[in-house]
Amino acid sequence: MEKILVVDDDIGIQKQLKWSFSGYEVIFADDRQSAIAQLRRFEPKVVTLDLGLPPDPANASEGLQALAEILSIAPQTKVIVVTGNNDKDNALKAVELGAYDFYQKPIDSDTIKILVSRALNLYNLELENRQLAQSQPAMGKIIGNSDSIQQASRRAEKIAQTDISALLLGESGTGKEVFARSIHDHSGRRNKPFIAINCASIPENLLESELFGYEKGAFTGANKTTPGKIETAQGGTLFLDEIGDMPIGLQAKMLRFLQERVIERVGGRNEIAVDVRVICATHRDLSAMVQEQSFREDLFYRVSEITINIPPLRERGSDVILLARTFLNDYKEEYNSKVKGFSEAAVDAMLKHRWPGNIRELQNKLKSAVIMAEGNVIQTDDLGLFSDGEESGMQTLNLREVREEAESKAIRQAWYLAGQNMSRTAELLGITRPTLYSLIDKYRLEDIKPAS
Template sequence: MRVAKQKLLIVEDDEGVQSQLEWAFGIYDVAVASDRKSALAAVRTHKPAVVTLDLGLPPDPDGATEGLAILREIMAISPETKVIVASGHGARESAQTAIATGAFDFYAKPIIIADLRLIVARAFHIHTLEAENLTTPRAAAAAAGIITGSAEMMEVLRTIDKVADAEATVMLLGASGTGKELLAKAIHTKSARRDKSFVAINCAAIPDTLIEAELFGHERGAFTGAIKSTVGKIELAAGGTLFLDEIGDVPAATQVKLLRFLQERVIERVGGRKVIPIDARVITATHQNLPRMMEEGQFREDLYFRIAEVIISVPTLAERDGDAVLLARHFLQRYRDAKRTKAKGFTPDALAAIAAWPWTGNVRELENRVKRATIMADDFMITAKDLDLDDAALPVARAQLRVAREQADRAAITGALAANNGNMSATARDLDISRPMLYDLMNAYGIPKG
């Protein structure tokens, strides 16, 4: 079955340049427009993945006002479209304005076809990756409520599928903000206990003097202020799942009572004498090094082996390749659905910043920054400044990201060449690009021909 060509829209009023670009990009399904009306009609009709846009269009052929107006309207209609703008020699300020408005990239006239081919190919590649991230990974992880496209997190989800119906205690190891409670809920939802309660408690958020009563409940008069009997979190989880977040913060005295519960599946309320049997699945989480805490006498070894029958390591956001941008789009869409923002997407500088940022606060930090940006954004496209990510160190991180992408492209080309014994036509077919495009890429990356 023949694969449909990717759609490219060329917005250019010079008929000679139109013909040149149509010929140069014959591997794509090319549509041409020469003014604002026809360009916007083509965007609505064809929904092109990539657009090349000459900023110098009538009635302002020597300026950029008409081109920038078209760019803004394309971004409003289709924010996922990658728009590559053309500006006259020395008109760098107009190109920078276009990038801030939402353009993917720019090139200067006169046109160098080989350079433009590279930019267009990269734009199609990024558009395809983003489209796949918004569909396949979301569908694959939908049952778990996890938004991901990374191999690292998908492996975590596969492990969750395996342990969900087991009665083994599960420990989730990961830094703060990585979504451990969401993963615990996913285990509960996929288990036979899904119709019963999921009860979560953050052990680090409760004072040592109160945590025992919170977990096990208390009888009336058990301590000052105990004016009535109260059911604890463990009892509330009967038949369902108990999630103990930050288990490493549980004090020593409470660790003893937790161990008894895990061994015998019974509890006693504080101040009570009655033994209460409880059937609850236990999931724990921590960011601490429990083996080291055991060596230092801060955590019971026998309790550790009871709660760590299955250990799942949760990757940081920085370790989840591509997930930062995917999650940012997800959070923005959530605010759009709630009609809490007019923003429709992220500018290229914002996407580059999101991809390059270290995210030491993980998913929680990302969500907070997107939420802030939806409030601070003055336009329908969120910028790196709106996200407060215009840090001086960011250009270095972006450069590192660009190098990584080029290394991936180079590896794909050299691998395809090796697999096809240097046959250029077969290599181009495997990479789904034309032979001229393959030659251009090999020249750009310094890959020898044969």
């Protein structure tokens, strides 16, 4: 049974909350000292904290000090501060100090139960993410706990200490360069350069000189001798991204380099020996391209001594949440954001989304959500996730479904703006509270539905 610590010196409030929190193990404290003692003894996941505690119940100083001590001892604990009607400033100050949320008296059982339920869910999700993070593969930057990513990581780990050529296959945005860098970082070449070049992003007439370099006077504008990417990677790793887009005419020269480990600069006559480990990647089907004769068969076998298939994000299950948490921590520090986690609806939306852009799409969604979020929890709208029909442009024309979707979104937005207060939500929507409850039931808005 989940534990909740209620810190309040009002016996009537204690009784009311004990009744509201049926189904939980409720622990009580009536001042700061007893609250800290109960926190250490029972380690509750959620604390409701009245800011007006003795010996100074008329002010919030004792409650704010209690909040600071609770978060210092148990920083993952979710603290919901409870204040009087005219004390919103201190409530906002408490949130700035790290409180999960705040609630203004008088106590409404339905609302406080929802707040506690959501806080518990967030705590448990964060706990799961921390546990997953502790069981990560040995390949440092590769994040994920799914069987498919673990298998790919193990293959990468096994070849890291060799010089075997590797071909990374996967859709765009799945993290092929991250795998390549991880292989390099765990190899004996880790202290030498890692040079990456995207074969699809450089015009065909420039790609050869980018790879092999050129001598002074080799062509118009060649004012000095310039080493290419292959030379620059001497002793280290060369990553050829999107090798499936390499022009067929250049593939023969690349094959000779891979076989002989020597190059000639454009316009040059001298062979230059190079010691480079080569890792290639593509989202294309090279086997089919070989059959079509758009990719050399001998080059294909040379670059694919070991093949690693990197799964798309939609096949990685709960890895998406682990990745989202990692990106959230990075971006909230970069943008000095106070966002702490995700709502249940946002987590559900991320798990259901197909992620056509894979990890790159997830990064973009998280970056914009951290910047745009107005609360300390990212909501579905902050992520800009839509249903499959919306993504494909096939929006429903059924008026009933359109109205249901629009009303559902309006209710969620009003509920969020009202600080999860049902009375205030109904007021913002211009409806009565019973009508609001009826709509919540009608549209099955389980994430904001008051507990029965």
